[in-house]
Amino acid sequence: MVTLAEVAQHAGVSASTVSYVLSGKRSISATTRQRVERSIRELGYHPNAGARALASNRSNIIALMVPLRTDMYVPVMMEIAIAVATTARTHGYDVLLLTGEEGPDAVRRVAGSGLADGMILMDVELDDERLPLLRESAQPAVLIGLPADTTGLTCVDLDFKATGALCVKHLAGLGHRDVAVIGEAPAVYERHTGFAERTLDGLRSAARETGLRLLHRPCEGGYDATAVTVARILDERPDTTGFVVQNEAAVEPLLALLRQQGRAVPEDVSVVAVCPEQVAVQASVRLTSVSLPAQEMGRHAVEQLVAKLDGRGGDEVVLLPPALTVRASSGPAPVR
Amino acid sequence: MVTLAEVAQHAGVSASTVSYVLSGKRSISATTRQRVERSIRELGYHPNAGARALASNRSNIIALMVPLRTDMYVPVMMEIAIAVATTARTHGYDVLLLTGEEGPDAVRRVAGSGLADGMILMDVELDDERLPLLRESAQPAVLIGLPADTTGLTCVDLDFKATGALCVKHLAGLGHRDVAVIGEAPAVYERHTGFAERTLDGLRSAARETGLRLLHRPCEGGYDATAVTVARILDERPDTTGFVVQNEAAVEPLLALLRQQGRAVPEDVSVVAVCPEQVAVQASVRLTSVSLPAQEMGRHAVEQLVAKLDGRGGDEVVLLPPALTVRASSGPAPVR
DNA sequence: CTCTCCAGTCGAAGCGCTTCGACTGTCTGG
DNA sequence: CCAGACAGTCGAAGCGCTTCGACTGGAGAG
Secondary structure (H helix, E strand, O other): OOOOOHHHHHHHOOOOHHHHHHOOOOOHHHHHHHHHHHHHHHHOOOHHHHHHHHHHHHOOOEEEEEOOOOOOHHHHHHHHHHHHHHHHHHOOOEEEEHHHHHHHHHHHHHHHHHHOOOOEOOOOOOOOOOOHHHHOOOOOEEOOOOOOOOOOOOEEEHHHHHHHHHHHHHOOOOOOOEEEEOOOOOHHHOOEEHHHHHHHHHHHHHHHHOEEEEEEEEOOOHHHHHHHHHHHHHHHHHOOEEEEEOOHHHHHHHHHHHHHOOOOOOOOOEEEEHHHHHHHHOOOOOEEEEEOHHHHHHHHHHHHHHHOOOOOOOEEEEOOOOOOOOOOOOOOOOOO | OOOHHHHHHHHHHHHHHHHHHHHOOOOOHHHHHHHOOOOHHHHHHOOOOOHHHHOOOOOEEEEEEEOOOOOOOOHHHHHHHHHHHHHHHHHHOOEEEEHHHHHHHHHHHHHHHHOOOEEHHHHHHHOOOHHHHHHHHHEEEEEEOOOOOOOOOOEEOOHHHHHHHHHHHHHHHHOOOEEEEEEOOHHHOOOOOOHHHHEEEEHHHHHHHHEEEEEOOOOOOOOOHHHHHHHHHHHHOOOOOOOEEEEHHHHHHHHHHHOOOOOOOOOEEEEEEEEEEHHHHOOOOEEEEEEEEHHHHHHHHHHHHHHHHOOOOOOEEEEEEEOOOOOOOOOOOOOO
């Protein structure tokens, strides 16, 4: 391993000078800088992360806590995680992957050991058990998701309330009067995950506003569960002409069922999904959808966190505005 | 931040004693140990990661390089990543998430800075550009996937050749004579990703052995691309009664197409998939499949790496044996 | 022409931990 | 009863880096 001292000797300067060349915290003459940089290159020097962390009290690592749940749509998590990792790199940070397994203890461990400079928490629940710890440890953190009490916290999320409203207004605008919502798995609601409830909130208030009749049913996803849910919905509200789906695992089953029942999309029934763009585009019918901006959320989270670590910016709640893209699955309500 | 020295003072012992209590590298009397442990608890002490890394030359971090490709099935990657993270924790390691973005440089950076003690590379290509670097840096590493030249490397992977053979033999045993393979996206083959070619290899040699006629076609996945691929296959080989699918994104489209054409599964056509268990079970027809043991691969990779880091075990190639589960999508070939 | 200031450099003091060698007593075997 | 072994503890020397204060020489101000 090449050390700073060896670089210094090779370049004929002192160790501190090399350090200042690296950090840019003091001015260095052009000639010295070049000499040092050349030595660094020739010797293939890489600063030792541990030593740096010890001396500077900064690890240049961001911890990312990913939930372990099986009822969340995995590709979205992955997309966020990847976006976090690549954005972090552009700011000189690496990402430590923590799984939910360890639970709140992970917060303590990371904060206590100085392993990471800050953390990003995904899939935050309304009343998340990690939050008290976070507040008391004064660990710089950004949440992806929105807890009930956001005081002293920085959060990034899609504006799910506006998302729900957008879906209903789109369908209302097309003349639909009876709309069913195929929601997330029951467990998601029981956990009080903010986003599901907020979407529902938006759906409901927009329905009230537009005089639409709304029926919401949670759904596990998969063919069998979706078939049961859809059958119940159509049984209860045979006049349903619009579906809002907020469960990626129910999208394709729903389309298959409708096809099977001879209901044409979008002529007889309109479908609007809340899902990643890729799912909407690759479905058997190109879906009108509000996309889940996974990448953007990851990027924002990192940028908020880096701002905090740099002493810029404070607590803030960023709600990304939803965008509805009209594709082939929605159209005017059928005339009776 | 509480330091070792403070714990030592609080417990009335020297710093080194506390260190030995923590590491267990020297014997400590029961009473002293208890006193120290009590102080640690009372003060809420957490060893500082940087200092530890500097002094011991060990970071207790494993780097995981995840590819950034869009043509790989994401949930599998995620499952592996999660399995790696949780298994690593049980061995006292944390996981650093590196995306493919940085490319081979990441290997240099991590090896050079001592950020991680070892690394796990996912989605290794037959002739991966990271391998020379790995060899020369003598960085302890484990690959998930199998490159062309495995000398000096430790690899973990599913035995894809046996997987291919298993699929063909299953269908042959059921009396099928004409089998089509819907493969991964063309890009996957162009990249010379080992697993796709090895599966094909197994399929072909088993076909030769059993006298089966085999037609292989790469396929992007998604409805449109799959429709084109299937149409071409049935055009070229109208007598096809068996399908092997090795592309998660083509599974559901294929089933939908067959249904649409009035071909019943498994009465008219049998389908065998190579995919994660969840996909097989949640498909519209419960699929006979060889499962991708993502968790097991992640776990194995970590355990191999930890063994290396502990100076146990050497270079080794572990090929996990495939297991075929018969479900509702395969049955006897129809009699003509 | 002196005084101040600043860019540019260096030396040294840690950061919090691990680990080696050394020391002290206690126990065992001969 | 003593030599040797060994469990148990301590002090001190780093690990490789950052950063503070101090020093130097030359430029600009008065």
